[in-house]
Amino acid sequence: MQVLVTLRFYAKGCYQTELGDLHGVSQPSVSRIVAKVSNAIAALLPRFVVYPARMEALKTKFYNIDHFPGVVGCID
Structure with missing residues (x-):
């Protein structure tokens, strides 16, 4: 679910409150989720981008x- 929340945030660029309402989580949770998943993706960068x-x-x-x-x- 966290990956889906983050991908929707990337794709839509919508407000975190709206995104949280859509997925049943709070705005602060959306903020933490997007940061956490973004950091995880960034950590994989050297593995896939040379x-x-x-x-x-x-x-x-x-x-x-x-x-x-x-x-x-x-x-x-």
């Missing part, structure tokens, strides 16, 4: 394509 070793070279190559700063990759 940044290239030559990031600066990639930034330069992408910038040279269309002057878009800070890009190191893209998803199609």
Whole structure:
């Protein structure tokens, strides 16, 4: 349920009180749930997202394509 509450919060960006009413929990609980699940997801980041070793070279190559700063990759 906590993951679902957090995903709905991400997707809808609604007020925590409204989200709590929808799922039968209080606003403070929604706040704690979103923080807890967000931290858990962030902790998994290194396991699933690998940044290239030559990031600066990639930034330069992408910038040279269309002057878009800070890009190191893209998803199609």
